[in-house]
Amino acid sequence: MVTFATWNVNSVNKRLPNLLAWLDSFSPDVLMLQELKTVEEKFPFLEIQERGYHVEVLGQKSYNGVALLSKAPLENVIKGLPGYESDEQARYIEATTFGIRVGGLYLPNGNPLGTEKFPYKLEWMDHLISHARALLKTEQPVLLGGDYNLIPTDDDVYNPKLFEKDALTQPESRARFRTLLNLGYTEAWRSLHRESHVYSYWDYTKRAYEHDNGIRIDHLLLSPQAADLLVKCEIDKAPRGEESPSDHTPVWCELSVDPAEQE
DNA sequence: ATGGTAGCCTTGCTA
Numbered sequence: 319m320v321t322f323a324t325w326n327v328n329s330v331n332k333r334l335p336n337l338l339a340w341l342d343s344f345s346p347d348v349l350m351l352q353e354l355k356t357v358e359e360k361f362p363f364l365e366i367q368e369r370g371y372h373v374e375v376l377g378q379k380s381y382n383g384v385a386l387l388s389k390a391p392l393e394n395v396i397k398g399l400p401g402y403e404s405d406e407q408a409r410y411i412e413a414t415t416f417g418i419r420v421g422g423l424y425l426p427n428g429n430p431l432g433t434e435k436f437p438y439k440l441e442w443m444d445h446l447i448s449h450a451r452a453l454l455k456t457e458q459p460v461l462l463g464g465d466y467n468l469i470p471t472d473d474d475v476y477n478p479k480l481f482e483k484d485a486l487t488q489p490e491s492r493a494r495f496r497t498l499l500n501l502g503y504t505e506a507w508r509s510l511h512r513e514s515h516v517y518s519y520w521d522y523t524k525r526a527y528e529h530d531n532g533i534r535i536d537h538l539l540l541s542p543q544a545a546d547l548l549v550k551c552e553i554d555k556a557p558r559g560e561e562s563p564s565d566h567t568p569v570w571c572e573l574s575v576d577p578a579e580q581e
Numbered sequence: 582a583t584g585g586t587a588g589c590c591t592t593g594c595t596a
Contacts, residue, residue: 328596329588353596355589380589381596427596435595467596521596523585565587565596 319549320416320577323570324463324536325557326352326424326519330385333564334362340557341369346570347389347577348415350422352465353564354383354408361385372415378408384422384464388415390577399423400452402445409442416575418544419453423464428485436485439467443494450498450539459544459573462503465566466537468495470505473514474534486535504545506538506571507553518553519566527558536569547573 323346327333330351341349349371354361358377366373371387376397386392392413399410412421423446428439446462453460469486472478481487499505507516517532526532540548551571558567 332588353588380591381594429596521585522587525585562587 319572320347320418320575321570321572322346322348322350322418322420322461322463322538323568324350324352324422324465324538325568326465326536326564326566328353328564328566329355330383331356331360331362332562334365336557336560336563338365338369339560340568341366341371344554344568344570346568348420349387350420350463351385351387352383352422352424354378354385355380356383374411374413376408376411382408382424384408384411384424386411386413386415386420386422388413390415399442399445400449402442405442405445416577417459418573418575419456419458419460421453421460421462423462423466425465425467427467428488428491431483431485431488436488439485440490440494443491447494447497447501450503451501454502454541457543458541459547460541461538461544463538463569465535466495467535468492468537469533469535470495470508470537474517476515476517476531476533481533486533498539502542503539504542504548506540506545506548506551507534507569509545509548510551516553518569520558522565536566538569538571544573547575549574
């Protein structure tokens with residue numbers, strides 16, 4: 319069994335104690351990180367490698383930034399979304415590990431509507447769809463995980479009314495997310511859970527976490543070959559409740575891959 | 582009516 323997790327840490331350096339504590343306690347085999355908010359030169363490689371992880375980073379000063387951590391080697395690494403070379407923001411990293419093609423992504427937020435940010439979000443999603451389609455053609459198991467900045471349905475938000483004019487719920491955003499699913503990808507958490515109003519993000523303001531006023535925007539999408547291996551998917555709420563937390567909490571899934579068979 | 586919090590090394594911008 320191999321565990322794959324995603325976590326938007328909202329600054330990897332500020333969150334280093336939280337991250338290391340979670341690596342030590344939960345010890346995922348693979349972890350996709352988003353919002354590093356730093357360049358590769360300032361990424362805390364040492365502390366993470368000491369815990370037995372291979373690391374690949376696509377950094378950016380102050381904003382965005384993604385990384386892949388794995389207890390197995392990370393092979394054929396790609397930094398940046400293929401086919402979208404003009405994108406100047408660090409939002410995508412991909413590698414093969416444990417026999418799975420893993421893409422870690424940080425989808426643009428898109429707010430506020432009426433600015434160039436929303437069309438950028440849609441354009442980014444269009445490029446993700448194209449690449450996701452190309453990945454399917456390889457017929458290998460694929461996992462596309464990360465902060466999608468997308469609330470799939472009104473069951474995934476504490477108060478849909480408040481998000482009516484938010485980029486995370488717009489029909490154009492949701493249609494593109496559904497296109498990904500219609501290509502043949504399975505959203506791991508939803509495929510194994512029926513309950514509504516379970517969240518992966520809580521705003522820092524207004525005691526949102528204490529009131530469970532959250533949204534579910536961190537997702538793990540599995541190609542058919544990967545979905546066949548899915549046995550479990552959970553949201554680990556605990557890190558959000560700890561001291562100086564990220565506003566996101568980790569989402570993880572378990573795939574029935576024999577760690578020893580894969581190199 | 583337009584806060585409220587967090588993180589960046591931009592005392593504004595992004596989320």
